[in-house]
Amino acid sequence: MSLPRFSAVDTILNRNSSDYDFIDSQSESIASYFGCNVFSNESMLKYLSEETYQKLRDAIKAGKNLSRDLSVEVANGMQKWATDKGATHYAHWFQPLTGRTAEKHDSFFNITPDGSAIEEFSGDALAQQEPDGSSFPGGGLRSTFEARGYTAWDPSSPAFILEVGESRTLCIPTIFVTYGGEALDYKLPLLKSEDYLEKAALKVIKLFKSNEDVSRVSVTLGWEQEYFLVDEALFYARPDLMLTGRTLIGKIAPKGQQLDDHYFGSIPKRILTYMRDLEKECHKLGIPVRTRHNEVGPGQYELAPMFEEVNVAVDHNQLLMDLMDRVAIKHKLRVLLHEKPFAGVNGSGKHNNWSMSTNTGKNLLKPGKQPGKNLEFLTFFVTTIRAVHEHADLLRASVASASNDHRLGANEAPPAIISVFIGEFLSKVMKDIASEKLSDDAGVKDVMELLSKIPELEKDNTDRNRTSPFAFTGNKFEIRMVGSTKNCASPMTVMNAIVGKQLEDFYSKVESLISDGMNKEAAILSVIRTYIIESEPVLFEGDGYSDEWKEDAEKRGLPNTPNTPDAIKAYVTEKSRALFKETNVLSEKELEAHYEVMVENYILNLQIESRTLGEMVINHVLPAAIKYQNELALNVKNLKELGLDKDKFEAPFTLLNDIAENIALIKKNVLLMTDERRKGNDYEEADEIAHAYCYKVKPLMEKIRVYVDRLEYLVSDEYWPIVKYRELMFIK
Known part of the structure; x- marks a missing residue:
């Protein structure tokens, strides 16, 4: 039952500031507690033998399965670390298709037949568990009575200790599959897409002489999380906020965001207290948050971390959303993550900044000072654009939800039409390359003459276009249409799959031209030029909010699906089925199931x-x-x-x-x-x-x-x- 309106307001006005003021001295440095609740390299070195530690690191780097003996040794060390930290239980922590996380806690302590109490955590318990997952969304992969499902350890994402009150629980990131091995989560498809993209990228990257030492290519992700905060008394006075996360009714206040006085303004003390408390909890768990500020809407805020490897970044964002709720309750606040909790003011997104980097530290999407003369950059840059053009409908589907429908195209967020913004300078580079006539027997001299026409870069190679759903922002692509409640794994899985597929196509075409006698550099540039010409319809530098753009996009043949039921059909087209099958990211059965879950x-x-x-x-x-x-x-x-x-x-x-x-x-x-x-x-x-x-x-x-x-x-x-x-x- 909700509180009466004036009772809720009186509750707030009668509070003492000490009711929600949790600022402590925080005299210790961030370094003193950063990652203290994570089974990090430092913890492994302390609790594992040097040989076990090295084998574990080698297995993670190589992406190989761990042997049973190694799992036992790691489990013993992990248990000792966790119990030394005060943990009494452990849980396989996974990401079902609900969009949030799940966990089932088991005690480290067991009773033997003679009545003795012992501490127990086996290698099998670390590597695999069987949660009763019959009530999780399955999309027809199993019937309700088929309860058996498995969680399996993902060693590439570090285990951590979750503190809730006096409770300490060791959480082990895992995948979640059916009895038959089909994916019931977001993590497994993401891991498969990473693997596919890496293999495709490594083939392409070996075309360039400077990459002999490259053995790994990783996807990096930097998410930006927007959210609203409201007082909990007001939250409980609104049945719609309690049950749906947004206001279903409510007249716009005379003053909203029109004065732009909240954006990047001074952070209120109570909110800053919350932010500092949240940051401390994040740092304990190794989540490298570093940016905080007021957003556009009154009561709206944002935080963002440093870039991380995509799998870890996704886990950290999922964990963050849980932490935000827990910390807010301590401060008598409630977090609103819904994409559009209030009409008439900006909604919340979760911008996904996506890039690729090598084990040698090279960002493959970094243009350098002469991007038009950097064939390697142009290869990965143009291939990504070509992939988005080819699968724009699928990328749109990956961010679709009932809540995000309120935001996309609502004169505040990117439109539902997928286009790519690259900025004035790189647009000129693309046009110069596209307009050059290359003969079939073009040699190195021809290539160099073309590239010499491209001017050096003297400033940032792009401006920013807030109306673009997919924008190049210096050394990464920013996917701006992701909703604030979304699991980042969904659009990241699609991005990895479509770019990996396009890199495979690129490599195949270049090799074919080389086998026909064309110089390698000329062959690379020839395919780049073809991709630029084919991708021209998806490139757009103007106002994505305008009605003119909708008309123009239709003429260009770009899909415009503003609602979820129409958008997600892109998942089950013959083209998408073929893509997911070829990339081994989702089987046809899994794809149908994931689609059914989105519809439901x-x-x-x-x-x-x-x-x-x-x-x-x-x-x-x-x-x-x-x-x-x-x-x-x-x-x-x-x-x-x-x-x-x-x-x-x-x-x-x-x-x-x-x-x-x-x-x-x-x-x-x-x-x-x-x-x-x-x-x-x-x-x-x-x-x-x-x-x-x-x-x-x-x-x-x-x-x-x-x-x-x-x-x-x-x-x-x-x-x-x-x-x-x-x-x-x-x-x-």
Whole structure:
């Protein structure tokens, strides 16, 4: 049951600052506790023999399975480290298709048949567990009664100790699969996509003389997490925030973000206290967060870490979202990660900055001072653009969700049309290369003459385009359309797969030209030129919010799918099926299952929102409006009976009429919404149900909101039961 509105506000106003002030002296340096709860290299060296440590590091670097004997030795050392840290339980920590994390805790302590208590953690327990995962989304990979599923240790992501109150639990990052071995999580497809991209990149990189020492290519990710904070009393006073993470109704406050006074402004003390506490918990777990600031919307903030290898970065972001909730509760705050918790102000994204680097420390997307003369950079740069052009629909599908639909293209975030921004300078480089006529027998001299025409770089090679969903920002591509609640593994898996596939295509074409007698440098440049010409439609430097761009994009043949049911169909096209099969990232059976889970998640999210909206309207809004309506009616009746002229009670009469009209419209549309929801639920196919929710239920929800927000304006403030935007966003 939610708190009354004024009760919630009074709760905040009567608090003492000590209720949520957790700033301590923090006299110790970050270095003194950074990674202290992570089974890091330092911990391994202390708790493992030198031989075991080296074998483990070699196995991780080579991407090989660990032997049983090695697993036992590592388990013994890991248990000793964890219990020395106060851990009493261990858990396989995994990422099911719910989008968040899961864990099942088992005690280190066991009772023997003679009644003795012993500490126990075997190599088998480290390497594999069997959680009862029957209730996790499976998309038809198994029936509800088929409960068996396996989690298996991912040694490439470090184990860590999670502190919750007085509890200490050793968490072991794992994959999650069915009894038959099919992926039931986001981690396994991500790991497979990394492996595929690395193999493809290594073949291409060996075409260039300076890379003899390169033996590994890693994908790097730097995510930027946006979020809102609200006081917990206000949060609990809003049923919609509690149940859906966003406000389903609420009139925009007179002051929002239009003055831009919140963006990069001074961080309020209470929020800064929260941020410092959160950062400390992050640093304990080795999450290298370093940036914090106010975002555009009132009550909106952002934090970002240093770049990491993509698998670890994804794990850290998933762990961060859990930490954000836990730390916020300590400060009597609640975190809103929904992409659009408030209408009329900016929503929240999770920009994914994607790049590739070698074991020798080279960023393959770093242009240098002469990008137009850097064939290696141009190869990976243009190949990535070509991959995005070829699979724009799939990349769009990878970030699709019911919540992100509210954000994409809403004049604040990138549009649902996937385009690539590279900036004025690199656009000129691309045009110069594309316009050059290369003969089939072009030699080194021809190549050098072409490259010599490209000027040196004197400033940043790109400006920034906040309307672009996929932008090159100096030495990385920023995927801006990822939603704030999204597991980064989803778009990263697609990126790795499509770029890996394009690198394979690039290598094959270059080798074919070389075998036909073309000089290697000329062959490389010839394929680059072809890719540039083929990718031209996806390159766009203008305003992605404009209506003109939508028309232009349609002429270019670029897909525009603003809603999730239409967008995610890209996963199950013949083209995508072939891609995932060839890259060995997802089998056809797994792909169908992942698609089914996305469809089901969309349906369930809208179903919950629709039901919540109906209850709020019937149980909160209409009773308050009718109560005020009765007071107005009595006022009009009394004035009439006093014999006053009509113009003397015209104002309350008009107000009464407006309220009555909106009450009637709300009631009518709530009944229609309920009816459409029931009709939709009767369809047999999941995609038909999703379509009904998208095109029938959702428009009625939006219509109901319009009428409710009008009532909020018309009904006296003392009668209105729902916490308002001005309170949610401005009371700190």
